Amino acid sequence: MTSGPLSFGQERLWFLHRLDPQDPSYTTHYAYRLRGGLDTTRLQAAFTEVVARHEPLRTRYPEAEDGRPTAVIEPPALVEIERVDADGVRAALAIVADRTNTAFDLAARPPLRVTLIRLAADDHVLCVVLHHINADGWSINVLRREVAELYAGGTLEELPLRYADHVRAEREQDTDVSWWAGRLAGTPSLDLPADRPRPAVRTPSGGEVIFEIPPGLSAAVNRLARRERCTPYMVLLAAYQVLLARHSGQDDFCVGTPAAGRDRPEVENLIGMFSTTLALRADLSGDPVFAELLARTRRGVLAALAHREVPFERLVGALGLDRDLSRTPLFQTMFAVHTHGDTGDPLPGLTAAPVPHGWHPARFDLSMDLYPRDDGALTGHAIFSTDLFDQGTVERMTARYLVLLEAVAEDPRRPVSTLPLLPRAERDLLLGACNDTAADLPPVTVVGLMLNHAAATPDAVAVVHDEGELTYAELAARAAGLAARLAEDGIGRGDLVAIITGRGPETPVALLGVAMSGAAYLPVDPDYPATRVAYLLEDAQVARVLTDEDVRRLAVPGATCETLGARPEDPAYVIYTSGSTGRPKGVVVPHRALTNFLLAMRTLLDGGPGDTWLALTSLSFDISALELFLPLVTGGRVVMAGGIDARDGDAVAALAARHGVTHVQATPSGWRMLPGLRVDTALAGGEPLPPALAAELRPNARRLFNMYGPTETTIWSTAWQVPDAPGDVAIGRPIANTTCHVVDRHGRPAPIGVPGELLIGGAGVADGYLRRPGLTADRFVPDPYGPPGARLYRTGDLARRRADGTLDCLGRTDHQVKLRGHRIEPGEIEAVLDAHPGVRQSVVVVQEETLVAFVVGDAPVAELRTHAAATLPPYMVPGAFVRAEALPLTPNGKVDRAALPGDARPVPESTAYVPPRTDAEELVADVYAEVLGLEKVGAHDDFFALGGHSLLATRVIAGIRALTEVEVPIRTIFAAGAVADLAQAVTDLLTAEIDRLTDEEAARLAKERD
């Protein structure tokens, strides 16, 4: 028995095994069904001789006292072949899958497992499993070939080298860590859009999609490669980079690719881990044409091959990438084109056919392996992490890869952003089926729709308030009276009338009266500060201002005057919205858009005369138009909230009960204040509806809808009926005559599942911003998918299309933050926090480079931090939690992010040296200093920040074990790398140990007494 060091590549694999001993990701194997008479004695002898020749096949990898891995070579011995019977092929394949998916104990014995499954006397399945640490892909071919040779009675040439020679040579070689570090420093992680949030610690659970690059396409790829003076591998890799870029929106990331590492002829026939993985940094900056990307890829591959001796662990440590266990360091995806496999008979004299091995753990988020076939085609295996992706998502990705390959083979001179990506069926779904919303839109206005009911049911109640009611006839007469008085004063089409009214019956009279005059209204909340009111009136250049008092005075039934009334193309209202930047701007909404909206909502909600809506929302929020107008369009009634505070849940519930309200709409923040309200139909919109709130509200109404839409496309543009057991909350599908497009940053349709900006078109699109032509032209853009001359509104919201066409809203494109190289979606963190039972509401913002979570609810901060860390990667766990009684709201009832206190961030911890303060800290600090070769280590010093890396972490664990006999799980040092934190963990473990001993002691004593 001899022992020695490991190669660099082996060290990496050893560490991964140490981190998760149950992980079978790095087993490697072959399995054949063998028909014919099998001589098992010869087979065993053949394996025994091969194992005797190749030391790696009899090497195990225990951890030395000091935490370092060692390679211990066992003397040659007879290879045990496991013999099992199976009563059918299915059972045999299940055994194969079990053997390939069972992890080895690398410390205990050499990782080699030979299983012979007997189906019949002349029908067997042979399954050979190794670990990548002792055999790379090449080795598998050597093993199979040599076993075959010996089984056939042949002899083998003596091996010129031992694997240990390779390890020694590698250690003596100059390895250029700095070249790699310089090349890879600062590369962002690849963030492919996932179906689920990334767990805090990745797991190897994987799935597989098998696809085919047909012979014709494969030949076209080869021709392109020849024309561009590169290899087919480079074309396939560059196209894969485009695929990743178009999904992630990134132009900078790394792709791993294996290199055989068998350049010298002496190592050609050796079994062992020679292969290395090269991290290729993709550079798609500046939107190059594909041929240019190909040239960059070629340069990158050749440079990487010239520096292929990479001590991976040291590189990861040098780049400071060690910390994050939620993803693989350096690269999160692998790409390989394999050479033609060994097609020779694995055992001469028998008919052999490979069988499925049932093994697909995910070593990475996604890997793509391409295997050439005899007919010229390539078989693709896409292995994906099921932590992140569904099967269908990866199937769609591979289909898009084929579309890309066809496109580049046809024309490599197109910029990569313009290359077709979507298969026809997906494109048809996104542009067609998802937007198939055409409905009849008659040329009428809300006035005409209301007057229809006034004529048909004049005595039906239209408006209800605490002091009385208005019938349809009374409402129509008063509105006409107001219109006549306005017309007398010369107000009509093209004018704007400001309405500063409360929640009384004057408001619907004023809205309809202004429309009857032909003018448009500008709603102004009477509670607004005087300066804002003054700004609105000034900016909008209103012709007239109407207060409650004015309406009561002017809206006298019976007055007559010729009024022209508003036509569908005339503006119905102008409403001011505050952008995140700049002054508030007035959105001009034509009657046609309002009519379309009201008819669409009537259809969606199946509205009728029995509907009673509560008008609760501030008039200055455009959604109030739904509450005020829709009942008048369906022949129902609207209940005016009067002087009631919309936040007083009890008062609102009492009012609703008093007047038999059936339909209520509010923002999610507003709904939180109405916990006791029971209605037939509830609408929530205006800000994201958290899943927990959706679940809470769902039983309170027969139907609950989540609504979405910007003012610029008229109130609501999409709707989603919340199911009984809501999981993720969606915004649903476009309403009638409305289209939604999710586009990438170049304005092209984003694939299913890929986030992009949401663009909305159709009948709801507003005219633009009042007297802001430049801003209008910027936000309202030509619609390539609609009728000629149509426009799309760019919402600035990030959305994603589900496979069934449903839309998810992911927040504002301008809320998305970039922190230390990571793109972070605060909404994703908020969703996790909101899922905690002790959280009612949360908002996450960035303040001075720190993620700060503002939380309403009684969950203890420590618990929230643990809760967040359990499901979110470390960079997404808020650095500070601030408990708030309530979150500040805008006048429209949405969370006002700008009004959150800015000084909530805790003072950053001092970087000054703090000497260890306890015995445990002293101990951990000493171990760090010893392992890292440092003079002194302070209580707040972090292992990784001091230059520690994963292999050194195992030595820290060993150091602590030697001094305390406590075995710290290796993951602890990743979660708690600071001296003080690890010291606390050690103390906790010691305490637990003492408790356990005490229990045993107690049990023993109890036994003695019996």
Next chain:
Amino acid sequence: MTHLVVVNHEKQYSIWPADREPPAGWDPTGVTGDRQACLDHIERTWTDMRPHREP
């Protein structure tokens, strides 16, 4: 990136990337430039923002 100032039948103005054909119903006005220059041009020249629609 160079943009075009484009106009539709309602005399509404917008911008479009110069390297792509404008969608149907949108005609280039002849003004081109970077994005901001095009928007500035529109800000100065699109004075009557009422859509020109046939009733």
